Amino acid sequence: MVAPKKILMIVLDGLADRPVAELGNKTPLQAASKPNLNWFAEHGKCGLMDPIAPGIRPGSDTSHLALLGYDPDKVYTGRGPFEAVGVGLSLEEGDVAFRCNFATIDENGIVKDRRAGRIKEGTSQIAKDLDGLEMGGLKVIFKEGTEHRAALVLRGEGLSPEVTDVDPHAVDVKYDVCQPLDPEAQRTADIVNEFVEESRKILKNHEVNRRRKEEGKLPANIILPRGSGVFPHIQTLEAKYGLKCAAIGGVTLVRGICKLAGMDVLDVKGATGGLDTDMDAKGRKALEALESHDFVFMNIKAGDICGHDGRADLKVEVVERIDKMMGIIREGYPEDTVMAVTSDHTTPVAVGDHTGDPVPVLIYGKGFRFDQVKDFDEISVAQGILSRIKGTDLLQILLNLSNRAEKFGA
């Protein structure tokens, strides 16, 4: 067998779209100037990809799992465990984990702000007082994330992820009581409720909240868990394929999934996971990471934000900024690298949320089959030789092209 190649996978989060009236019924990808993306399309092969399956609306978590080769139907029960890993916790198989918010309630338990005035400081101090509690023989692990975000992990025997959210996902209503979705989850629900009440007691007169009051800020006087999930058995990409992996991306959830996959999650100066991110810096970091890693994964979140916010004009700008970064990749492209550029899901500006439309995908590298597609957009790529693939196919295709796939049979 010939020498293995390096793999670069670039996920343009939520960038895929539908025709937009204000763009003359073009998609943002069609409307934008993107010479570099088009160059890669012209010299590579293209197609459409269903991140999960046709018509299925992916979350960012399920789609990223699929893109990294994990079957979400087998490993995904809820986002909690991936958020928990994202904030830096080490989970064990069987742990039940929740995404949490620091929130503000009034004396009657009515939620006044689901983000406690977008609290930024003091959350680690609060988290220390909630972490390590013992409830019903179980260990409670709690850690703050960025701003109002946190993660709760329950560790012990007999836990179940089949429980409802405490976060009511609305304000001016009372927070919900955690309910079991099957009888075996009663104990888990009881402990979640006990934890929530305990958080109220501990936070009521907490030093951080006394300080916030003085500053005229809303107190973080309750923890609202949601997104229950059980931590699955996940084999790292190194264990599965012998790949030394690096990941670049600002979003906690994506970073969590990459950590689970055993990747080195790199920090990039100026990369924020927001619209203001320094894309060029991320592109340069990806090239640098390829020197020391077999597989480099990069997520760029900005397109998804424009989709959620319904901003077609901004989304066109984001495509053009991404294309500029692709110029850096093109210029520094290391020979003997296989690259895929795709999206984790469609986020149409006209819908404002993820949809189940397929996303464009291109694969580039020297010596591979290439097709007649010259434009990287949702319509043009359908004429490409990749035809219509699934998210879980992508890494396998890249392993094949990089001479890293095991032969099935003899």
Added chain:
Amino acid sequence: MVAPKKILMIVLDGLADRPVAELGNKTPLQAASKPNLNWFAEHGKCGLMDPIAPGIRPGSDTSHLALLGYDPDKVYTGRGPFEAVGVGLSLEEGDVAFRCNFATIDENGIVKDRRAGRIKEGTSQIAKDLDGLEMGGLKVIFKEGTEHRAALVLRGEGLSPEVTDVDPHAVDVKYDVCQPLDPEAQRTADIVNEFVEESRKILKNHEVNRRRKEEGKLPANIILPRGSGVFPHIQTLEAKYGLKCAAIGGVTLVRGICKLAGMDVLDVKGATGGLDTDMDAKGRKALEALESHDFVFMNIKAGDICGHDGRADLKVEVVERIDKMMGIIREGYPEDTVMAVTSDHTTPVAVGDHTGDPVPVLIYGKGFRFDQVKDFDEISVAQGILSRIKGTDLLQILLNLSNRAEKFGA
């Protein structure tokens, strides 16, 4: 999330074909004038669909189950249960059911006519005398369908659908003895055989047959079961997706499947399920049904009949009549509706039966991606952005486009 849209699915039964010599090697869809179908193709997106999977020859039952989102590999063991529901019986999970014919045998049990002279009258009177029998502790349910058709249901413990047909599917041979296909099905086979012998006794001198003899008609002197299947657990589309559903179609089997799916099965004056059906009336009924339902399903059988009869000329005419109906749909098209037009299987006039060739599919609706395909036929649609999908994908794709799909993940 934006507002949900309505869904219209039109299934042109067996309309897909292969090139026909007498049509200058065009398919009937290619040979016919069909401005309305082409208009929808031009303004929508197209592709090919394998109703079950590539190369698998679908029955009408398995393909319709797939189109309604049920995995035929999981719910289908034989056509009996769907025929039984189609004739109006209420089945329970675990019932084993058979499609039956009223037939004519001679005194030695040789089948002379598998349809008892295409008997039309008196079948309900005969059915009453067979319904409600008790055999081996089991309850026997029997009901006539249209003309020579009927359904047999066995209800009780320890039944198995793994038994052979009694109907020999040929004349001038003796009818078959029902055989178990595995040891556990012995009891079921015994009861089927007992029922067949009982039917001979009861029908021998039945009043209906005395009358038929006087009129010089063949007697219905035996019931021939076939198509054994076990009634599966089927969740209605309303329970699965919250859809209020209506179905329009004349064929018993299709009506049965739609009833199972919890749809309101509508009657249309002039609609027969045959070549003489009033297609325009069906089109108008579909538009009307969309006012009160979320999902309207319509089957038009005529193309399949031409395929089975080997009539290319008639099939071209059927396409043109369908196209006229599509003009009515086009004119009255309710905004905020997602429509799919497809076929449940290919029925080539040169073969005279269903084949496993993929079928064309188009999806139309405002604001969605569209492609360059301008002709709705088996060859042109392959250039479309739907690429090649499976039958079970179709409803999920429509749920996504109608803003009715649940997100998988966060």
